[in-house]
Amino acid sequence: MATAPQEVTEISAGGHPVVLGRDALRVLDRRLGVEDHSAAFILGDENTLRHCLPELLAQVPRLRDARTLVIPPGERSKDIAISGEIWRHLAAEAADREALLVCLGGGVVTDLGGFVAATFKRGIRCIHVPTSLMGMxxxxxxxxxxxxxxxxxxxxxxxHDPLAVYIHLPFLKSLGKRELLNGLAEMLKHGLVWDAALWEAIGKAPLHDINALTPLVERSAAIKAEVVKADPRETGLRRVLNFGHTIGHGIEAHSWESPQRALLHGEAVAIGMICEAWLSWRLDVLDREANDRIAAQLLALYKPYQFDSADNHRLIELMRNDKKNSAGRFRFTLLTAIGKARTDVNVTAAQVQEALEHYRLLVRG
Ligand SMILES: NC(=O)c1ccc[n+]([C@@H]2O[C@H](COP(=O)([O-])OP(=O)(O)OC[C@H]3O[C@@H](n4cnc5c(N)ncnc54)[C@H](O)[C@@H]3O)[C@@H](O)[C@H]2O)c1
Ligand SMILES: [Zn+2]
Structure with missing residues (x-):
């Protein structure tokens, strides 16, 4: 009997492929039949196992015998004690070097699962099945x-490269709006540094509609893959992906110390992008009109973060702690146009402070 052709696209991220499209999980199932492994384990957190595991097992029947390992949801699980529990669990189940770890979850599960896989018995294979937009x-x-x-x-x-990453968009149906916007910030960043058409298209898309979002998520994942492929160990080009992150990391860390609700990474990066687009204009590499459009689109999507002038000093201190700002110098990725970035631009602390002050006045209630 003839079967319908499978709808998948496969792109290279250098050390591993990324499989996208309606039938991505069916391709995973087929490959599990070819690539041999002694035993498969599925790592997820409580949310991803509840919302996504039934669908994974329905589409990937070859994983039905896999044992599942569950961790509590949230950043706190990216921890050495949790890694230890998973190592011990794998050892108790007599996992050998041919075991396979399938990481089903957001960035917490794939970061932690990848780390555990890289270190258990000096490295076992893993597969990532991202379930959050940030993960995808x-x-x-x-x-x-x-x-x-x-x-x-x-x-x-x-x-530690996974064997492959399989992106299945319907997993996003159970993801909350705040988490969706969290991942969207990185998509907007991909548009700003790499692809003006993506930036424009995100601005027009109905974000609650997964069908409308699908081609944009796929384009965004392809950009990440392309950049990683060109610079797998982050020695140059990959730094374009740091746009919005120097100031964003400072804002993110500052929000943990403040009585306001702590910001998610993407929410802080959105603010960082407003500040860093403004710095790009201030340093004469970006035109005013582009800067204004960037600020307007980001302010329409992300809640303002309030701080006082007196906090600028602490924010700059937090940015200095960031490993990317060596020897007290600030090196930024800035925009030269919507869709184009320049890396390694030296910026003074006084200019960073001006950018923070610009944002503060922009959103002052
Ligand atoms: N390795 C890298 O290159 C890289 C890049 C970016 C971020 N990260 C890391 O990723 C982490 C953040 O990732 P994240 O934002 O995905 O966080 P996360 O993994 O904590 O997921 C966010 C929340 O959404 C839930 N969730 C995930 N998928 C769901 C679904 N389909 N339905 C319902 N709930 C779901 C999770 O349980 C969690 O509560 C950070 O630790 C960050 O350092 C790593
Ligand atoms: Zn980021």
């Missing part, structure tokens, strides 16, 4: 793994 367009792609230590994010980790 960013975290699951590129082979960076890691856990947090002593309150510092991603302090311990290694590069």
């Amino acid at each position: 367009v960013d975290a699951a792609i590129g082979g960076k793994t890691g856990i947090d230590l002593g309150g510092v994010k991603n302090l311990v980790g290694v590069f």
